[in-house]
Amino acid sequence: LISLPIMLRYGYDRRLASGVIAASGTLAQIIPPSLVLIVMADQLGRSVGDMYKGAFIPGFVLTGLYLVYVIGVSLLKPQWAPALPPEARTIREPNGDSGLRSLGILFGLVLASSIVLSNNYSALLSWRAGHDVVAATDETIVVAMTFGILLSLALALINSALKLNLLSRMAERVTFALVPPLTLIFLVLGTIFLGVATPTEGGAMGAVGALIMALMRKRLDMRLLKQALNTTTKLSTFVLFILIGSTVFNLVFQGLDGRVWVEHLLTSLPGGVLGFLIVVNILVFVLAFFLDFFELAFIIIPLLGPVAEKLGIDLIWFGVLLAVNMQTSFMHPPFGFALFYLRSVAAKNDYTDKET
Template sequence: PALPPEARGFVDARGHRGLRSLVVLTLIAAAVAYWGSDYYFRSHTDVPVDERVVIVLLIWGAAALAMAMVNRFLRLKLLSPLAERVVFVMIPPLALIFLVLGTIFIGVATPTEGGAMGAIGALIMAVSRGRFSMKQLRQAMESTARLSCFVVFILVGSTIFSLSFRGINGDIWVEQLLLHVPGGEIGFLIVVSLMTFFLAFFLDFFELAFIIVPLLGPVADKMGIDLIWFGVLLAVNMQTSFVHPPFGFALFYLRSVAPKEDYRDRVTGKLIAKVTTAQIYWGSIPFIIIQILMVAAVLAFPGMVTHYKSDAPTVDPASVTFGQDSAYGQDGYGAGDAGAAFQ
């Protein structure tokens, strides 16, 4: 449920909303991001466009946060309370997202290292807000260890199932069944997409990735389907498992933070209704529709994924020659770069 109308508009003691201050802060931070990124890209000219966008946004957020912190600690009173609140509420979570995903996106960290950086960032945020305690740290570590054990057992169980299924030639049966689906390649892709979407109601991403994908990959390879594009198609489809009722992980996350009982709003003092599980389920439907549209877009426009092939270097087989190195050892075998050398 939305906040009551009285709590949606922020007004300071002077009766001002502070939107002008927020707009000015945004423009100044954008100017700093523009000039800072321009100076950085002068010495790094080979940065791709997508990474440039991430770096510009990083500089923009850092500039806004730095100005808000200087204004608060030096008591300059140049920013309105609304502008300060927006910066201190939005920028730290965005910085945490950058530590996890942004560092992976620009190639600074691997997925495992990105998770570690996100954990460090969360600890820093907890300490800076005065909410860090050994009890919470222990609870977080126990929850992480428990979840990791669950994932490992899921992987072990899926591996045992796959081996048993292959032992009775079940993979061959599935392969022949999918190879003879009416419609050829298009029919196969539609059936696979519908099957993955349906199974996501009951299985999460891990089971789908370790049980279903090994059965579908060989069939796609025999049909001549680009495996990278096929993997992206399955990944986008399997993302729906996070928001699928009734076992979606994201739904449980929302259930854990949403109020289970009616509560009184601290700003207006009014009683706010609780958030029910049915409301969370209904709220996930628009996101499921977005995922379905994304799957349809990947199916209809494969170039969204396979654009990397247009930049691949082409080799004319007629121009390839083979030469033999003249350096041989005493035993008669090549000791240096003997073998076929591409020229």
């Protein structure tokens, strides 16, 4: 709704613009706090926090691969992603400078301070406790990132309040724009990784934080709130009906010893664990063309989980692997939700910008 018209305005290829939006939107299904991971953890009998920790690095690796692909397309076919024209770069310093150097210096300072803190975090905890303390990796990452974000916000506020002109307008605006959503992410993920809140409590704090941000920016009214409640009720009803149907199916399937047949079939596949993983991923990929995520999670995953555990596969790793696979179901025709969402907000006719 926001990004597509802007990219089309400045000459981006339609295929690249729509593909980037649809593909990047599906990343929310595997990056915490993800509803997909919550359902997956429930079906595999593992904690949501462990599933979040397991998906943290793969999610960001996949994000990085998307970035590399877009950069590669931009270099190989620059006409598909042309540079922003000079007249569109509205944030400039009085001397005409873009302010990107100041932004780069601020980013480097924040990154360096976060790395220094992460390397010495265990030592700080040991000094405070009076004995050796080894901090968990996820806790160290969250604390270091939080420190970097707060440092950038403090520098931007001081520079703006005292008119020091040490930071450019670009650096200030980027900082003030990024800190609120990053704070929202910390309320959800940071509290979970630090052990302050359970995944349910973290999600609740994230929802409250999002409402507060919407109110502060004057983007929430009764019409939007009513629409959100209506959509949430429909989705919850939809999920509950699938859950009831899948439970009945599983009970009947188990009563007919279907689990035993499936277990014997999958454990007897050639190739052992590797053969099982290859067949399962192909099966899930094909089924995703016709079933959405909830149907796969409630019907297929309970059949595969016990077999994977019997073969000695870590269920957290197995769940993240299947979540990444099922993430593609949001882009599969004929039932790809990302495609329907994109089509609902895209222009029905050829796009013509009034300015360009």
